[in-house]
Amino acid sequence: MSKYLIASHRGRPGNDPIFALSKMAAERKAQGAAVTNATLGTLFDDEGRLCTLDTAVRALREVGPEQLASYAPIGGAAPFLNAVRAEVTGGRASLAARSVVVATPGGTGALRHAITALVGEGQAFLTSSYYWGPYATIASEHGRQVRTFSMFTAAGELDIAALDASLRQLLGEQGSAMLLLNDPCHNPTGYSMSEGDWQAVSEVVAACTTLGPVSVILDSAYAAFSEGSIERPIRALEAVSDRVLVGFCWSASKTFLMYGQRVGALALVPPDQADVADLDAAMLFASRGTWSNCNHAGQVAAARLLTDPALRPAVDAERARYTRLLDARVASWNEHARPAGLRYPRYDGGFFVTVHSADPQGQAAALRERDVFVVPVAGALRVALCSVPTAAVPGLVRTMADIVR
Ligand SMILES: Cc1ncc(COP(=O)(O)O)c(C=O)c1O
Known part of the structure; x- marks a missing residue:
């Protein structure tokens, strides 16, 4: 030692x-x-x-020398942020209007910003009992903890009762709670939540808001490989977004098979417009205090891939x-x-x-x-x-x- x-x-x-x-x-x-x-x-x-x-590689190669060499703004390049905003809100103006989006190094960076901004030091966030190991690494590195709910019932269904009980318990202990769910194509199980699962989750989190502030963060790393993409979770989360802070960890790693470019973003949608400026400032501050700026060329390429009428x-x-x-x-x-x-x-x-x-x-x-x-x-x-x-x-x-x- x-x-x-x-x-x-x-x-x-x-x-x-x-x-x-x-x-x-x-x-x-x-x-x-x-x-x-x-x-x-x-x-x-x-x-x-x-x-x-090939299209993603071409978009990267076509980035001009100035964008390749220059710093991106600390919060991210505007076309990239707007493209991700449209993506994770499914184009819903109600969500987009009060969303804060910040560029991060991959989905990992987005998880880092969500965990450190929404979970108090020494406190825990809730996720499913099967989860991507680095959730615990990120939590530990930043003095936070992982709490889990038993993911499946004996019949192999998503265990909504366990989620409900665990979320209530965490809220009772901490006074606030962040729920982190990875869907669709959950890592590590491969499970994709059904419409009914999402409906039940949204009812549970909405009911729990009487116990304290609740945020639900969707880690959508694999969404592009799922039929229906993140439409199901977006619909369910939109329905409770007047009571719950909703967030999305978006990543270009799997979306464009650009793992090494380290391009990602965190989008946060608070119920109240009045929270937007404070959240935005917190994200910019956190970025400056960790990695400063993210990969500019990667953001330029990802923005084109998401929005260009030929490339998309x-x-x-x-x-x-x-x-x-x-x-x-x-x-x-x-x-x-x-x-x-x-x-x-x-x-x-x-x-x-x-x-x-x-x-x-x-x-x-x-x-x-x-x-x-x-x-x-x-x-x-x-x-x-x-x-x-x-x-x-x-x-x-x-x-x-x-x-x-
Ligand atoms: C569940 C899950 N979330 C997030 C990520 C983040 O990946 P990256 O930081 O490469 O975007 C991964 C990558 O393997 C993952 O499996």
């Missing part, structure tokens, strides 16, 4: 476990092993090549090809995994599926012995089908069924 580090920063786990596992898989592959690397949330085609969107349909059509690729893997998974006895939540699409496991660490290690790399999470194994060739899915299921059942 370094005596130079402050106590809270000693003994940190270091490299993110997902990236560490992926590195192990790459090392085995370099040794000539036939590896299935289902660790990273990065889309690879059936030949194992990184999927890119082109990039959407290209992405649709990859959505079909993912759908084929999902279909193959569903065809083989249920009969093989693997237990997992309803899986309609997206980058990941999660298999229930009594011993995630032990079973992930046993799978590694057979050169299958998956990510152990609490009570489950996360399988990144986005990086598994379609033809390899049945074999992956067989190996998992040997070990996980």
Whole structure:
């Protein structure tokens, strides 16, 4: 332990476990092993090549030298902010009119700003019991905590009663609460909330506002890969946006397969117009106090991709090809995994599926012995089908069924 580090920063786990596992898989592959690397949330085609969107790459290449080299405004470039605003509000003027949008380095930056601005130091935010691990990393790095509600009932439905009880309890303890939901194509389970799920969630959060201020943040990182996109959550959240602060973490990482550009945004919509200026100032201050400005070229390209009448349909059509690729893997998974006895939540699409496991660490290690790399999470194994060739899915299921059942 370094005596130079402050106590809270000693003994940190270091490299993110997902990236560490992926590195192990790459090392085995370099040794000539036939590896299935289902660790990273990065889309690879059936030949194992990184999927890119030509239109997105072109939009980046077409950014002029001045925009490439210059600082973006601290809060973000206006065309980018307006494009994201239109995207996350589904063009609803009522939401857009009182929205505050700030550029962030990816969805991770958006999560960081939401967590630090809406959750008090030492306090907790609520999310589902299965969640993307970095939620806890971001919380811990900033002296916040994660509280979870049991995500599924025994019947595999979203557990609304558990959400209700947990939200009420947190409000009772803290006097205010932030609920963070990742939908559609939830990471790690692959579950997409139904219209009914969203209706029930909106009723719960609206009822809870009698106990204190409630914010609901939607992490929509994978929305572009879902049929219907974020229409369902937007509709449900709009209905309660007169009582609840609603927020959206938008990311270009998956939307345009531009993970490395680190382009994202946080949009916050308070119930009351009077809060807009204060929220806006808080976001600008937070940006200056962390990363200052974000990637200018990436914002320029993303703004064009979202709004240009020629580029938008082109990039959407290209992405649709990859959505079909993912759908084929999902279909193959569903065809083989249920009969093989693997237990997992309803899986309609997206980058990941999660298999229930009594011993995630032990079973992930046993799978590694057979050169299958998956990510152990609490009570489950996360399988990144986005990086598994379609033809390899049945074999992956067989190996998992040997070990996980
Ligand atoms: C659930 C979820 N939210 C947010 C993100 C943020 O990604 P990025 O910071 O690359 O935009 C990811 C990335 O894997 C994710 O899986």
